Amino acid sequence: xxxxxxxxxxxxxxxxxxxxxxxxxxxxxxxxxxxxxxxxxxxxxxxxxxxxxxxxxxxxxxxxxxxxxxxxxxxxxxxxxxxxxxxxxxxxxxxxxxxxxxxxxxxxxxxxxxxxxxxxxxxxxxxxxxxxxxxxxxxxxxxxxxxxxxxxxxxxxxxxxxxxxxxxxxxxxxxxxxxxxxxxxxxxxxxxxxxxxxxxxxxxxxxxxxxxxxxxxxxxxxxxxxxxxxxxxxxxxxxxxxxxxxxxxxxxxxxxxxxxxxxxxxxxxxxxxxxxxxxxxxxxxxxxxxxxxxxxxxxxxxxxxxxxxxxxxxxxxxxxxxxxxxxxxxxxxxxxxxxxxxxxxxxxxxxxxxxxxxxxxxxxxxxxxxxxxxxxxxxxxxxxxxxxxxxxxxxxxxxxxxxxxxxxxxxxxxxxxxxxxxxxxxxxxxxxxxxxxxxxxxxxxxxxxxxxxxxxxxxxxxxxxxxxxxxxxxxxxxxxxxxxxxxxxxxxxxxxxxxxxxxxxxxxxxxxxxxxxxxxxxxxxxxxxxxxxxxxxxxxxxxxxxxxxxxxxxxxxxxxxxxxxxxxxxxxxxxxxxxxxxxxxxxxxxxxxxxxx
Ligand code: SF4
Ligand SMILES: [Zn+2]
Numbered sequence: 001x002x003x004x005x006x007x008x009x010x011x012x013x014x015x016x017x018x019x020x021x022x023x024x025x026x027x028x029x030x031x032x033x034x035x036x037x038x039x040x041x042x043x044x045x046x047x048x049x050x051x052x053x054x055x056x057x058x059x060x061x062x063x064x065x066x067x068x069x070x071x072x073x074x075x076x077x078x079x080x081x082x083x084x085x086x087x088x089x090x091x092x093x094x095x096x097x098x099x100x101x102x103x104x105x106x107x108x109x110x111x112x113x114x115x116x117x118x119x120x121x122x123x124x125x126x127x128x129x130x131x132x133x134x135x136x137x138x139x140x141x142x143x144x145x146x147x148x149x150x151x152x153x154x155x156x157x158x159x160x161x162x163x164x165x166x167x168x169x170x171x172x173x174x175x176x177x178x179x180x181x182x183x184x185x186x187x188x189x190x191x192x193x194x195x196x197x198x199x200x201x202x203x204x205x206x207x208x209x210x211x212x213x214x215x216x217x218x219x220x221x222x223x224x225x226x227x228x229x230x231x232x233x234x235x236x237x238x239x240x241x242x243x244x245x246x247x248x249x250x251x252x253x254x255x256x257x258x259x260x261x262x263x264x265x266x267x268x269x270x271x272x273x274x275x276x277x278x279x280x281x282x283x284x285x286x287x288x289x290x291x292x293x294x295x296x297x298x299x300x301x302x303x304x305x306x307x308x309x310x311x312x313x314x315x316x317x318x319x320x321x322x323x324x325x326x327x328x329x330x331x332x333x334x335x336x337x338x339x340x341x342x343x344x345x346x347x348x349x350x351x352x353x354x355x356x357x358x359x360x361x362x363x364x365x366x367x368x369x370x371x372x373x374x375x376x377x378x379x380x381x382x383x384x385x386x387x388x389x390x391x392x393x394x395x396x397x398x399x400x401x402x403x404x405x406x407x408x409x410x411x412x413x414x415x416x417x418x419x420x421x422x423x424x425x426x427x428x429x430x431x432x433x434x435x436x437x438x439x440x441x442x443x444x445x446x447x448x449x450x451x452x453x454x455x456x457x458x459x460x461x462x463x464x465x466x467x468x469x470x471x472x473x474x475x476x477x478x479x480x481x482x483x484x485x486x487x488x489x490x491x492x493x494x495x496x497x498x499x500x501x502x503x504x505x506x507x508x509x510x511x512x513x514x515x516x517x518x519x520x521x522x523x524x525x526x527x528x529x530x531x532x533x534x535x536x537x538x539x540x541x542x543x544x545x546x547x548x549x550x551x552x553x554x555x556x557x558x559x560x561x562x563x564x565x566x567x568x569x570x571x572x573x574x575x576x577x578x579x580x581x582x583x584x585x586x587x588x589x590x591x592x593x594x595x596x597x
Pocket of ligand 1: 094099255
């Protein structure tokens with residue numbers, strides 16, 4: 001129904017002659033608020049517009065196209081985010097708050113924006129990626145660096161063959177773009193693309209080869225620099241980590257919801273704290289970035305308990321996620337919670353309490369090395385029976401927020417060439433290892449230009465018998481004693497195996513994330529002569545590719561070598577960034593980029 005509304009809007013808008021974006025935005029705002037619906041992004045609308053043009057329901061309207069051009073928010077974090085959905089499937093979970101809708105991926109509602117896009121593309125990964133690149137591109141976003149996010153519930157629950165095919169098709173779509181060779185049933189929709197002409201379409205459906213498509217992507221114009229998969233903590237084990245790495249994943253979104261066993265149990269999560277702690281450690285040791293999904297307001301929790309839960313996340317080294325998505329519990333039809341709420345056995349968080357809680361969490365709890373990715377889920381207001389309904393929470397609490405999280409400090413478009421940049425470092429313990437968070441910031445640390453996460457998985461000194469064994473897939477019983485280390489032991493980051501000298505007890509370090517912020521600078525426009533200076537005399541394009549990333553890598557190498565005696569350093573690198581690390585002396589070993597120190 002929301003799609004119908006958006007179509008209706010585009011039909012109306014296509015008959016108008018907008019003078020500028022401001023006039024268009026005003027029209028958009030009043031239309032959607034009159035219809036009591038949240039405002040879609042211009043990129044979403046652009047996709048529907050293209051669809052309607054293709055179906056000949058409307059004719060092209062140049063003024064409208066121009067007015068829809070958005071000043072890029074999505075790519076201001078340095079990458080173009082493309083979310084794709086897996087096909088509808090059941091989930092092993094029976095969480096009481098989770099809606100089940102026919103023909104929808106578990107936990108998703110057919111009127112959420114990302115889901116609507118997937119439906120339009122019949123859940124075909126190739127078509128989803130290409131139409132999204134097209135929509136972003138048409139709206140003025142740069143799409144050379146793509147962070148691909150695979151949504152749709154528990155990815156690990158799909159058969160391995162589907163997983164592999166899905167991801168291969170995503171890579172192939174990025175590699176082929178703007179040429180398109182989707183499966184025959186989907187060719188029509190993509191035929192009307194920007195640079196895409198029907199004559200370019202290859203009709204044969206090619207055999208999918210993941211490794212081949214990944215290799216192609218290293219040199220493709222649209223590089224997948226990060227790949228996020230969504231799963232449950234109880235599905236993470238060494239085998240799954242190996243699988244995720246082969247697929248090219250660099251970040252994992254874990255459905256945590258609560259860290260308290262009694263709350264997890266009441267909500268029928270099917271796993272407890274133990275599984276969360278275990279998955280967190282395994283993933284971090286393998287270099288993944290971790291994004292926790294948390295749900296305040298669950299059955300069995302309270303305001304106080306929720307706030308304490310967020311404190312626990314960052315005071316207990318067993319958790320320490322890198323990112324957070326905070327989705328307050330809402331009651332939707334087709335869920336068990338709905339029945340309980342109807343019987344008066346559940347009381348949802350009010351808008352006011354949720355806002356108060358978020359301000360408290362942001363201002364007093366979130367450390368500077370964490371990024372709050374999202375504050376509320378895109379559940380359309382009409383679907384919410386009870387629970388927080390604010391969809392523009394960030395704007396509402398903006399004035400009161402003193403949040404120091406990554407997102408609130410990213411420089412976005414506000415970069416000036418004369419800006420002074422300093423190196424700052426935060427060390428913290430996490431999952432039996434040590435995290436070193438390096439950030440390039442303004443002198444007051446309020447503006448963030450670039451960051452790096454370095455992990456020493458087993459941080460205790462080797463001389464005390466704590467030499468790091470990594471995730472050793474060759475031996476199911478972990479061996480933490482350097483004295484009993486087998487000759488030629490294998491250290492494994494996910495699928496990476498490194499033959500280490502038999503007498504070596506020096507640890508290995510792994511870089512889990514490097515990110516430079518600011519307006520996306522196209523890789524092709526990179527200034528080769530730019531420098532790694534701290535007081536960056538940067539190009540006017542923004543801080544990407546002026547050597548800030550390189551500066552951080554060099555510092556991480558120094559820390560790993562000098563402070564921890566590491567002999568090697570690995571980077572969990574997105575497929576599309578491998579060449580960047582090759583230039584810094586790293587070599588591909590299975591799925592990791594490795595350098596001897
Ligand atoms: S695991 Fe996720 S998708 Fe599955 S039932 Fe629970 S919330 Fe829903
Ligand atoms: Zn923040």
